[in-house]
Amino acid sequence: DVKVTQSSRYLVKRTGEKVFLECVQDMDHENMFWYRQDPGLGLRLIYFSYDVKMKEKGDIPEGYSVSREKKERFSLILESASTNQTSMYLCASSPPRGPLHFGNGTRLTVT
Amino acid sequence: DAKTTQPNSMESNEEEPVHLPCNHSTISGTDYIHWYRQLPSQGPEYVIHGLTSNVNNRMASLAIAEDRKSSTLILHRATLRDAAVYYCILRRNFGNEKLTFGTGTRLTIIP
Numbered sequence: 001d002v003k004v005t006q007s008s009r010y011l012v013k014r015t016g017e018k019v020f021l022e023c024v025q026d027m028d029h030e031n032m033f034w035y036r037q038d039p040g041l042g043l044r045l046i047y048f049s050y051d052v053k054m055k056e057k058g059d060i061p062e063g064y065s066v067s068r069e070k071k072e073r074f075s076l077i078l079e080s081a082s083t084n085q086t087s088m089y090l091c092a093s094s095p096p097r098g099p100l101h102f103g104n105g106t107r108l109t110v111t
Numbered sequence: 112d113a114k115t116t117q118p119n120s121m122e123s124n125e126e127e128p129v130h131l132p133c134n135h136s137t138i139s140g141t142d143y144i145h146w147y148r149q150l151p152s153q154g155p156e157y158v159i160h161g162l163t164s165n166v167n168n169r170m171a172s173l174a175i176a177e178d179r180k181s182s183t184l185i186l187h188r189a190t191l192r193d194a195a196v197y198y199c200i201l202r203r204n205f206g207n208e209k210l211t212f213g214t215g216t217r218l219t220i221i222p
Binding site: 040041059097101102103 | 143145147152153154155156157160198202209210211212213214215
């Protein structure tokens, strides 16, 4: 079975801190995605990557950056966390055109 | 990007079939129709996908309209464990892999 692992289930950070959310997949998938999920807004795509060192902006990239130095790892970076970035963050991976496999999410609270 | 429209919520009785509709009137000829579901406190999981023909797997069936402007996910015999949010999305068969989820349909199963 494909496994997508997000490093933390819950995270609490202070406003202005630099935050790293890590995601690792074990199926050699080319594509990786970061979404955030908020009540009433569904899942919104922040960034995605289709290869090592490649990235594309999603629908809401402002305030975020990403890093993909190795195929199995995709990191989401909040350069200076703000309270409006309090959310559930979901990572996913997929082969090209194939089904997405999601992690269980990281619930980030910024105080 | 082609969009999908789903009802916000639906209810169904346990052990009865459930038909979850999705409209995608701007679908292009090479878009695949994917369905995912999200159980409480988990990331979304893949359910089924199709292009033109109806599809069946162990989880569900997917019925696709002849003009492809709508589709229906069919759960043949709903159980309490099928209570979840169901998402219908379109996935291009070429080019940009940007995948947008909407707010989905929250399915409640009545015992």
